[in-house]
Every structure is written in structure tokens, then in C-alpha cells.
Amino acid sequence: MDKIVEQMTRMVAQRTSRRGFLARLGRLVAGGLIIPLLPVNRVLSQAVAQAAESAPGATPVPEGLEAMVKHGNPNDDTACDYWKYCAIDGYLCSCCGGGSHDCPPGASPSPTSWVGTCRHPGDGKDYIISYRDCCGKTPCGRCLCTNTKGEMPLYRTQLDSDLIWCFGAPTMVYHCSTAEIVGVK
Amino acid sequence: MDKIVEQMTRMVAQRTSRRGFLARLGRLVAGGLIIPLLPVNRVLSQAVAQAAESAPGATPVPEGLEAMVKHGNPNDDTACDYWKYCAIDGYLCSCCGGGSHDCPPGASPSPTSWVGTCRHPGDGKDYIISYRDCCGKTPCGRCLCTNTKGEMPLYRTQLDSDLIWCFGAPTMVYHCSTAEIVGVK
Amino acid sequence: MHKRLAIAASAILFLFVASGVARAQLRPDQMTSLRLAAPQPHWAYVLDMPNAVPQVTKIYIVDTDRQKMLGQLNGGYLASFVMSPDHREYYMVGTFYSRVWHGTRTDAVEILDASTLNFKGEVVIPPKRLLIVPKNNSAGITPDGRFMLVENLTPATSVSVIDLKARRFVGEIETPGCVQVLVSGPRRFSSMCADGSILTVHLDDSGKAKTRKQSKPFFDPSKDPVFDQPVIAGTDAYFDSYHGMIYKVDLSGDVAKAEPGWSALDDADRKASWRPGGWQTIAESAGGAKIYLLMHQGGEWTHKQDGKEVWVLDTAKKTRISRIPLKTDAYSIRVSSGANPILESLSLVQSQLETYSLPDGKYLGVYHGLGAPFLIYGL
């Protein structure tokens, strides 16, 4: 089942033109059909973000975590500025024993995920990124990155990054976040 | 039962001359009779401390708690230097909704306790203090006071302040520490 | 345990008898667990989500007049705090795993006595509750104290109904496409829907849904979404939007009725990029006659940026009354009830609570060391 969802997400990401997709999604959302669209929510998020001004949201970092927030060049996958993380929200799995698209040992990728679009600084291409949380351990606590671009309130559930996005994982215990390239836009 | 132990502790504290008590305790300990002596352990601790040099042990304070350690005059019962706290080790219940000899609401006094002797700066008298933990909630996290004077390793169980001293309380979940006057020495 | 304590007591008795030295003078303290007086308007209930281990949620009860900790409550993973309308009970709606970080999930409403803070009992509910960085309106209680309503998100949305008198789970009400629990009457709650409309559910006396009606959208979420933590005064809800629009919605009827929105900003404010932001960004006093907005200067998508000022708005005249500059940037605000309301501002990064007198906005004091505080509750 997880595989199917993942596959579907990829296909959507690869084959749907963003504008048409958003229009359709809008209609579905208006009709109350929120639930089915989870895995692709960040397509919208990112699209909205790109349509808007590019001022980064200055979300405060809770006490004791300041030291854990890392900024750097877009090629360092343990920094918030790593190119694939343009719409990530959480602790970077790269700092927790995982990779930019891998869970740390002992944490499970959530089958539900959201999708965004990030431009690679090298080739200038826009890549479609699936953001998947790793679940099953207490918060990793390292490299907190909180992007708020395109983030929407809870009633636009798919776009709310404050939710524990571990639906379908063995437990709803959040550990860290990853960014998986699913294709070129 | 709790009442009896408490009563016993008080009686011991009130009626036992320290030197004789220590000698007797020594013999009991040598004989492997550790267990029964829990409630009075800090008599020893404090006695040892007073016999030794008065250099305060500079126990490090874990990260994030520095701001919570408070020093002040001996009449401020939310400060480590409050006269009754001369042998306390833990979060002060006075800072947590309790008092110097009261548990915060919803936390239970542990029936087991240790005893020390502190000199009141006003009347110059030595008071016998029963140190009782409050249990049943996660650590209060405020006003950490770690005295190491007279503190002994775990094999001298009654004198080890790193133990969770909630034996006999509804749960072994440590919340904060109190100091109860049981009499004048 | 008691058997061992008996041994302990005997040994001490032995020492007592053996030592044989009697002394008199004695002035004992009497150790107890303290009780709390009846909750006061200037008590702040601050919710801390511990960063490292959010498997326990903490509530600090702080007397802001004396800057004193009165007591603490614990709850489960990402728990919600609810107070009974008569202030006699507190509820922590939490999630528990049998081995804390894994195992079997149990969701429960934990019931605590407001005087002793002792655990009184629990009602186990379906393990479906919304798990989110703590937000207002994730759970609510009817004004008569009868029903607790808990938002579920699996990600399908529904509301669990708990009969607090009978101490039992009553049932689940489906709320497709709509989330949160805005309680506006003894048998009524509303939820916010994805298209900018409001769903209003009326309950019968057994806690089942009697009517369920959705309003027309009163704002366009894709253009200027309202924050999802509105403030409720009686049967009116006040919403603030990312761009500073204010909407008053009457929740009293079968269908929610919204008044037209108005902007908290004038052209100069807009030019200076003022907008609401933070976590708990809106508060009210005097039954909604005044609302308070946590404001900062920032561009698009800065809706979680700390606020530097609190703007006081007159909701009848739809104008700004005053601006209160904050000593420390804040993430959440609240205004206490009663004759003598104060403004409470919570700083997540600095882990502290500041208070200001009203209406003059004079700085009153600060209380430090509140963990990762996200929300303030109170009377």
C-alpha cells in the first residue's frame, strides 16, 4: 500500500501541470474532499510560496534549540539552506543519522508526504521534492528548519506543517524530516 | 504505615545523640543492614558534612537549567542558600507551587525521607530537618540545588542523593524536594 | 512496599530504644500537599511542549500578580488543556504509548481536581485525536460543563464527544473537510472548513449530532487565510487574517453568520508591512468589544514571526484604539477576564511570560523559565 501511494505521488508530481493541478485541487477542497490529497499537499504549498514574495518566515526557535539550527551553503545537506529543503519544516534527518532522503536507522518513513518544488542552484532546474517525515522515535532535536512559506492554517490541513505527519507510519511519534527528489519539473 | 515511619523518624531525630547514632549506624551498616535506615540517612550525611571542610561542591548544572538556580539570602525559601536547605538536593518545591515543607498541589510527600541538621542564622540554634521529596509529577525544573557535602556513593545507599527517593509514594516519578523542621537539636 | 516500610520502622524503633537519649524542645512543620484557592483572573495557565520529549505536556499555573508558580499539571503526548466552566476541574486530553516512545496508543481525557490538582479519573477515547504542535480549539467543553469535544484527525476529521457527567465516551461526529472545535453554546460547536466556511453542529442531550449546517465561505483562504486560532466571546468568534483583516462571526444560529471583514491596517500600516503573526495572535476583552492583535513588520508568509506590538481594536467602531509596544517580542498573547484585565504576552524563544496593565499598556513584570511555551489559558 505504501508503495502504491508513493508511486501515485510520483506520477502526480511528474505528470501534472501545476496550474491545472491547483485548479482541480481547489475544486476538490471546496467540495470538502480534503482527505484524499495528503501526499501531494506541498505542491500547493510550494506553488503558493513561489507565487508570493520570497521573504523567509522568521519562525522563532524554541529555547535550547538555537544551537541546533544551522545555515550554510546550498550544497550542505545538514543546513537549512540546502537546496532540496526549500519547503521543509522540522528536524533535518541528515543531522540525525539519516540522509536528505533517508530515515535514520530505526525510524520509519511515513507513507504520507507532501510535495514541493525547489530549484537546483547548479543546473537551474526545478525539481519536484517529496517531503516525508521519519517516525517512531522522540524528536531528533537537531537542525531545526522551519519554513513558513506557503504554510496555511489547519483547516487547509494539507498545508499545515504543525501537524504530526506520521499518518500510516507504525506510530505517530515524530522524529525528523526528509526531502526526496521525485523528478524534474 | 506512612505515619508510623514519619513518627519514628521524628523520634529518632529528636532523641538520638548524633555521635551515638553514628556509631550504631556504623555497626549496622557493617553488618549489611542497610535497608532499614533509609528515613534517617541524611543525619549521617549532614554530620559528615559538618565534620568536613565547608567548601561547597560545585556540581555542574545541566544545560537549560542555569537560569533556574537561584542564590540569595538565608531567609528566602526559593533560594539554595535558605537556611533549612543546607543538605537538600533537587528542585526546590518552594519554586514549584509548594513550600519549604509542603508539596506543590497534586504531588505526594514521599513517606521515606532523610534528615539533616541546619543552623538557623537568627537564633543560632541547630534544627533537625527532614528532607522529603514530592513525587507523582515530572521534574518541576525550577530552582535546582545540588549540595554534595556528605554525599556518598550508591553502596552507602542512604547517603546517595542521585537516587529517586520516592519509595512508598504512589509513583517513583520525582517532582521536587522539601525541608521539614522536626525539632531543635 | 509497606512490608518493607514496616521493617524500616522496626529498625528505627530499635535505634530509638537503644539510643535512650531523650530531648524535648520541638517545633515541627506539618508537611502536606498544598491546595489551590479558586482560580483567579490573573492566573496564567501556560502550556509547555517540552522540545526533547513532547510525550509529556506541562501546564504551569502562574500567579502573574505575585510572579509565583502555583502548581503544575502533566499531560500526555501533545496534550490539550481544558478547564471546566465552574473552574473545579482541569482536563488534559492526551495521547499515550504503552512504552512512551512506541507501543500501543491510548488516547484519554484525564480529569484533575482544580483544588488538589490530583488525578481523579480518565475517560478513554478513540485513539484518533489531532496530534499537532499545541493549538487552541483542539478540544473544548460546553458552557454547562456537560460535554467535552475533542478534535480527531486521522487525517479524516471528526469530533469525539465525551459525557463528563457520566464520565464516558458518547460517540463521534463526522465533520468532513472541517476541523477544530469552537464551542459557542451548551449543545453547539463549530468547525472551520477548507473553503473558508463554517460548519455548525447542534447536539442533542445525549451528545449526538442533531443538525449539521455549513455556512457560505466568509473569506478566501487562497488569497488571505484567517488564522486557525480565533478568539471566542460568548457566541461570537473573532478571526484575524494573515493580512490583518478582522472577521466577526455569529455562531449562535443553526448556520454561522459572518459580518463583512474589515482591515486592522490603514494605508500607512500596510506600507510599513505591519501584519499579525505568531501563534496565539488574537485576544479579546469586554465580551468582544475590544480585540487585541499581535503585530510585527514583515513580508508575505511571516505569519509565524514574533510580534513587537499589540494593537487594541474597537470592534464596534472598527478602528484601532491604541498600540502597546512589547518589551520582548512575543509569540502568543491573551487578555485576562474580569474587572481588571491584563495583557499576557508569551515569548517562545525567551521562555517567558510578560504582563501589561490595560488599557494603558504599562509593563508589569515577567516570569521566566517556562520551557517551550506555546499557549496561555485562563479565566
Next chain:
Amino acid sequence: MHKRLAIAASAILFLFVASGVARAQLRPDQMTSLRLAAPQPHWAYVLDMPNAVPQVTKIYIVDTDRQKMLGQLNGGYLASFVMSPDHREYYMVGTFYSRVWHGTRTDAVEILDASTLNFKGEVVIPPKRLLIVPKNNSAGITPDGRFMLVENLTPATSVSVIDLKARRFVGEIETPGCVQVLVSGPRRFSSMCADGSILTVHLDDSGKAKTRKQSKPFFDPSKDPVFDQPVIAGTDAYFDSYHGMIYKVDLSGDVAKAEPGWSALDDADRKASWRPGGWQTIAESAGGAKIYLLMHQGGEWTHKQDGKEVWVLDTAKKTRISRIPLKTDAYSIRVSSGANPILESLSLVQSQLETYSLPDGKYLGVYHGLGAPFLIYGL
């Protein structure tokens, strides 16, 4: 959950079919859960007792050569960490309450796979285990990996025996007046007694106590107690005392045999008030040929003061070889095993781990952000 995911998949499929725009180019990542290679001598296993909520214990596995986090383990309330001798399994011996901060207590040995870090199973044990700010030797494993031994303190002292092959609790061995589990052989452990003696227990193949013999006291606890976290090399235990005495105790026999103690200090050192202190104050290398002491300058009862230097001692010659000044004061030290040992020093307040090469004591690097780290484990 899966039913809902099926709905989700259908909806996405609908979108896919409806949109009808096909593109090609694709270079997907493949998301997995990483696995760990076989544990290495320069991996540090740092135990963090989260201040606010010690109901979860954390282990950070850090590759000190690359200053990189490799993975994390969770355990219960004030859990002990144990590694299997073949490095294929990790164990977290923890305590759980059914509602985290209250409820029914369960103690369990949780078994984790060292490659996947996945939970493999648990053995529930009597709810009696020692609850203390985490210390070494609160639990131990026999060198053949067969038996886990867990210290109980209720406050009566005993040891729970767990058969790790059979994955079951075997029984409890009473150790009145003696605490901790110093494992020195496949069927043998020792405990430290209040009078300065050592109790040695031999087990049979079923995990029951075969012999139980107490040595004579080898030090006077009331004059100069040894720390309760000795370091063990094979069948020898090395103890350091508050005043800097070193004791080597042979645990291999029916009864523990101590060599006479010797001082790590000379007169000048004593005059300058040097003494051991911190939490994990002693380490060893080369099978006990060298021991390492965490030293500071302080008066009486400063046994928990951070150390400024590590002193390297030759246990055969009973002399000091060198002094290694630390960049940052440390609370715990450890020396890694293998051909290329390094010194690891842990700072509780600064929440960091520093490494130094040996024998030259050159500073190698630091790893930050380790919570409230009390202990370091490793190969």
C-alpha cells in the same frame, strides 16, 4: 489507516488520469531507513537524561572521527544502556508508567537490533529496578551474551536475571547491603557493599545463584569512599576514591581479592588539592595497564566537580605517566578500545563531547548538542 490510504491513492490516480499531461525526465531518490555498519571503537554512545522529561532516555551514537550523528535510541524512565558482547544488539532497560507521568509501572528490557536500530522485542521484569540519575553498572551483561543482570533497589537490593537467549526473566538474586552489577565472567557478577567489601555471586547455567561470597573491606567508606562507577578490564576492577586512591580488585575468584591501594597524588598534588571528580571519573586502556582519572582542584566533598585534566596512570608501576589538560571541563570520561584508543570527555553543562588522541592528548574535535549527557559507552 490503510483503507484511508487506498482512498488517497484512488484520488491521486484520478488526478493523474484527469490531468493527462505526460512528462519524462526523472531522477528519483530512493527513500529508505538507513542501517548502521558494525560498531566501531571510535563510536561514542552518549546517554542523555532529558531534564524536563526523564521519562524518555536517549542514546546518541556519534562517530567521533567524522563528528557525525549516526543514530539515536530511545528508552524508558531513567533507562540503562547495555550492548551485547557481539555488538549485534542493544538493550535499553527502562521503566514505564501506563500514563507516562503516573499509572501502572512496568519495567522491561527492550531489545534493539544494532544494525537497523529497530525494536525487536522486550522482556518484562519485576518493577523494582534501580531508579537513579543514570550510572554505570546499574545493569550488565555476561561476556557470552547469555544473561542480563539488572540492579534492583526498592530500597531492598537484589539483582534480576534475564535469560537473553530464551528472552525471559529467570529470577531474582538477593544481595542485601550490596548494590550494582560488576560483571567479570560468563556466570559471575560482583556488587559493592556498604562496609567497603565486595560480594561475588556465581551463577549456574540456569541463572540461579550458585555461590555468594563477601570479601573483606578493602577501603574505609567513612574515611575515603571509592566512587561507585569503577572501570572493569576483564576480571579486574579499578576503583578511584574521593581522595585519589586507586584500588585494583581481582573479581575472578569465589571471593574478590583487592591489592593494596595507592595514591594517584604526590605531596605537591595534595597540597594543590587535586582530586578525582565528576560522574564517570575513571577509564582504562590496554586491559587495565593504563587508567585515566578526571581531576580537578577542590576541597572536601567536591567529588562531583567538573574535571580540568585527565591524568594517565601506569597501574603496574603505580605512577603517573602524563597529564592531559582538557579544553572544556568535563563531567565524564571514557577511553575507546582497539589499537588506536582516543580519550572522550563529556561536558554536562556544555552538552558536548570532546575527543583527544592518545597518548599525546592532542585535542581532536567536539560534538555539540547532546542534551544532558551523563554517560559515555562504547566498544
